[in-house]
Amino acid sequence: MTTETPMNKTTDTATPVTPPPTTPLVPLPHPAARALTVAGSALALIGTFLAWTWTKEFPGNLTVTGYPGGLQVLTLVGALLTLLFTLSGYDIPGLRWLTPGGKNSPVLLSALGVLATTGYAMGAISYELGGAVNLEPGAWVSGIGALAAVIGALGLPTDQPHDPGDPHPHHWVNLWFRLRHALSSPEPGRAKDLPAWAEILIITGGFGAGLFIFAYGIRTEYSEAFIGFLIIAAFGFSAVNRAGLLKRLSALTAKHRNVTLAAAFVAAICFPFTQSNDQFALIGANILIFATVALGLNVVVGLAGLLDLGYVAFLGVGAYAAALVSGSPQSTIGVQFPFWAAVLTGALASLIFGVVIGAPTLRLRGDYLAIVTLGFGEIFRITMNNLNGRSGPDVTNGSNGVPNIPDLELFGFNFGVPHNVLGTELTRSGNYYLLMLLFTAVVVMVFRRSAESRIGRAWVAIREDETAATAMGINSFRLKLLAFALGACLAGLAGTVQAHVSYSVTPEQYQFAGSVPPNSAFLLAAVILGGMGTISGPLIGAALLYLIPAKLQFMAEYQLLLFGIALMLLMRFRPEGLVADRRKQLEFHETGQLDVPEDKPLPEGATGVAKAGA
Structure with missing residues (x-):
């Protein structure tokens, strides 16, 4: 039986009083x-x-x-x-x-x-x-x-x-x-x-x-x-x-890809002619060396998804190999190869080391592979330091390295002598900048062709899910070894030019982390900062990470602290990198493409699972 409460009955329960709404600051019209x-x-x-x-x-x-x-x-x-x-x-x-x-x-x-x-x-x-x-x-x-x-x-x-x-x-x-x-x-x-x-x-x-x-x-x-x-x-x-201007420009560059590459190459060629100080052209040459090595690492990390923490060692292998055969008076080999032979020697030596290191280690995954590659980088530096005639055979002069490397000469063109080009004096640094620009164009072409091939798509599949890729018939070990060898070869190619630009090679130049790039930590950061799997991303990331320490030398003591803060801010606001492809943007940002508005009915035949957004 239900009893009704009289409408006029009073109760002891206090009626809640609604506080007056707070008046926010009035925004400007x-x-x-x-x-x-x-x-x-x-x-x-x-x-x-x-x-x-x-x-x-x-x-x-x-x-x-x-x-x-x-x-x-x-x-x-x-x-x-x-x-x-x-x-x-x-x-x-x-x-x-x-x-x-x-x-x-x-x-x-x-x-x-x-x-x-x-x-x-x-x-x-x-x-x-x-x-x-x-x-x-x-x-x-x-x-x-x-x-x-x-x-x-x-x-x-x-x-x-x-x-x-x-x-x-x-x-x-x-x-x-x-x-x-x-x-x-x-x-x-x-x-x-x-x-x-x-x-x-x-x-x-x-x-x-x-x-x-x-x-x-x-x-x-x-x-x-x-x-x-x-x-x-x-x-x-x-x-x-x-404002959307960069996306508009990206759409145009994708539409006119060949014109874009030509325009970028021409703009890069004009750079040394706009510099009145040889020191600025030298910074540009070193940036290209750093960027080329970062692009090679992008093959390993960005495409194949292999975390390599000792990648700078391949740069060192190429530099040492080229220095030993380039006619330096302090070279223990005592031979002088022509330019093209020295370049091939450095690239081939790095490729061989990539295969030798990758063959027994690439069956590992994730953190285990990262630890092994980190160990290889340290082993290379210690080995170069011990090949001094006392701790081991006299091959690399130990901590003294290989100094007095002569300048390159190609078809009678000496890169160490200033030349007058179109009424503008091209200094030694400008010569090496243009040479390194040619090497960068070759590396960009190799990366682009590899990424768009069947091998590149297989690398991406391995990066996303190696187990699923293997189940679909992809030989993951062979393709990972190919990526490792290709990345090492590209790093060795850049190392041959670096040895001649800096006049000498020493073991301390190739550390995991240090105050002066390139090193493994900065190379990996350049790929992540710029955008993994892209062409322009590592180039921009490498340019920033080399240029900032070079221009702010008074902050060398706080460099790693500022570097860490910058990475944290980047991961918070733009985890896909400065230049990211569509795949990375969808991966790191919620798009809501599968969400169904709750105020609209489901299509006929749909279930509640679809509404939840699988």
């Missing part, structure tokens, strides 16, 4: 936020034409009014980029193409880059000159303008759907939400098909801009300017990527 961003960017740009300090003791001569210099140029470029991205939000004809992937996230990223660069410049001036009193009005104008641009950019709506856990979507105070979604991968819409000549011009312009940025970074003559360059380049790259 979108037109006002965009106007503030435009005004702040313009103010930061105008400040670069005013003096930032009163003395020339700070590098870059920031005392001139009307002519930006040093760090002022970086702020000017960032402010101009922010201004263009912001104006594209007004749908101005001619600027709409700037933001196909999102109109507001690029504005926030570029504005943050301007604020970070300007703030760093003001802090560096105050630290080196003894206080903020040394700042002239131009610095304050740019700093206030950069801060206003960031505040305005935070007031713009997000390009991504809001976080379900955020009670105030699009709220400008939620900085973490805004930054996290600003760094996410863009999805630009379908672009109009342009004429072939226009697409080729866009590709050429893109590589020309890349060459200019790379050359500018190498030409920076003092650490303050290089640190500012890194800051604005990082934020600028993120902004351009978030």
Whole structure:
């Protein structure tokens, strides 16, 4: 029997009182936020034409009014980029193409880059000159303008759907939400098909801009300017990527692949002709050596999925083999091979060592293989150190190595002598840069052909699931050994040039980890940083990891600490690397392709399992 409760009956239970809703800070209206961003960017740009300090003791001569210099140029470029991205939000004809992937996230990223660069410049001036009193009005104008641009950019709506856990979507105070979604991968819409000549011009312009940025970074003559360059380049790259421009360029390069390779090769050839200092060309040559070895390691790690922690030993094998047969007075062999024979000797020696080391060890997997390869790298260095005539046969002169390696000569062209090419003097470093560029082109061709072949697809299958690949009939051991041997051969090829560029080879150059690349840890990091399994990824990663220590030598004591912090940030925000293929993007990011909206009915015949998203 059911008893009904009278409607007017009172109870002792206290009625819960709903607290009044908290009033969040009111975000700026979108037109006002965009106007503030435009005004702040313009103010930061105008400040670069005013003096930032009163003395020339700070590098870059920031005392001139009307002519930006040093760090002022970086702020000017960032402010101009922010201004263009912001104006594209007004749908101005001619600027709409700037933001196909999102109109507001690029504005926030570029504005943050301007604020970070300007703030760093003001802090560096105050630290080196003894206080903020040394700042002239131009610095304050740019700093206030950069801060206003960031505040305005935070007031713009997000390009991504809001976080379900955020009670105030699009709220400008939620900085973490805004930054996290600003760094996410863009999805630009379908672009109009342009004429072939226009697409080729866009590709050429893109590589020309890349060459200019790379050359500018190498030409920076003092650490303050290089640190500012890194800051604005990082934020600028993120902004351009978030705008969708890089994806548009990638689509064009994939469509015109041969034109892309030719444009990249021509841009790289022009680099030594843009350098007035031989030291900068030498950095470029060493970057190519480092990048070529990283690309060879990409065959082993990126395609076949074999974790090799002693890969730098193959570079050492090629370098030692070429040094011993190149006619050095300290060589214990006492022979002098021509250039082509020395190159083949170094590549063949590394290939043989790759087979000898890989044959008994490649039946291991994962961490066990990594430990074995790490041991091989240390064994090589210790062996080269002990072949000194006392601990072992006199072959490598022990810790003294093989010095005084003569310069290469090919068809009467001596690489150690400056040459006049098209009215420009090409120095020794420029000669070796062009030679190494030729070797890099060969390695790129080998990598590309291997990745697109049946063998390359088999390597990818082994990397994804070796057990499944073996069950499908793939001989995993033979193909892993082939990848190991090919990677070792490519490293030995680069080692032959490295021996002549550096004049000598010593065991200490080939360690697992050290303050000076190349070493095994930095090579592996270059592949992961750039993007495993791609061509341009290891090249970009190697360039960054070699260029940064070379330009910031005063931070050598903290290099590994900063290197570890950079890797943690990369793994958090972009685990697929700077340049990643579609497979890696789908692997590291949730796409939601299989999700079924709960507010829509299932198709006829579907089950609840499908709705859960298998």
